[in-house]
Amino acid sequence: MPEGPEPDWLFxxxxxxxxxxxxxxxxxxxxxxxxxxxxxxxxxSVEGWLEALALADHxxxxxxTTTMLQGAPVDDLELDGFEAVPEVAGLADTWWRGSxxxxxxxxxxxxxxxxxxxxxxxxxxxxxxxxxxGLDDIPTFSK
Numbered sequence: 001m002p003e004g005p006e007p008d009w010l011f012x013x014x015x016x017x018x019x020x021x022x023x024x025x026x027x028x029x030x031x032x033x034x035x036x037x038x039x040x041x042x043x044x045s046v047e048g049w050l051e052a053l054a055l056a057d058h059x060x061x062x063x064x065t066t067t068m069l070q071g072a073p074v075d076d077l078e079l080d081g082f083e084a085v086p087e088v089a090g091l092a093d094t095w096w097r098g099s100x101x102x103x104x105x106x107x108x109x110x111x112x113x114x115x116x117x118x119x120x121x122x123x124x125x126x127x128x129x130x131x132x133x134g135l136d137d138i139p140t141f142s143k
Contacts, residue, residue, distance in 0.1 A: 022112050031091065033108065040112040041091045048089025052104070055088060055095055056122075058134060059102045064126025074105060074119040097132060101125040 022036035031041035032049035043049040060066065069077070082103065085095035092108035102124045110118035124131075 022109070033092070034112040036112050038112055038114075040108045042093040042108040044089035044091055048087070052088040052090070052093065052095060055085065055102070056104060059104075059122075059124035059127070059131065062127055062131030063102075063124035065124075067123040067125070069121040069123070071117040071119060074107075074121045077103065077105065077121055079103070100127050100132070102127060102132065 022034045025033060025035045025039070026046060027033055027039065027041055030045050032043045032046045033039060033041040043052060079096050082096035082098045084090065085097050085102070088095045092111055093104070093106045096103040096105070104122045104124075106120045106122075109120075110116055
């Protein structure tokens, strides 16, 4: 059943399996996000959220080093020279691709909880072409 204050509506995105102070929901235009008395869209689509999950798994497996930041240092990240990863359709939560690294920036939980200390970023460094782009950089050979 849809939830939410009129005229907007949200659909719960599956039953929660752990105790969280928010729910994962799908918004009126297909966005994937969080709701805790306040609605925050993380990704412009459910597909974007799935792409972000897949990218996190891929980056975690391929990175030489992984660094996590929390709170104010997230805002100090220098993203010049990085390009947004469009497949994740990031809104509050975004991904950035550099020459040898991927950076995931998560601001949605901090926003829905009104807790800036909850902002996080994960920097996956030491990636080669496969680590940065996966199958996009695999050459194909024809006979």
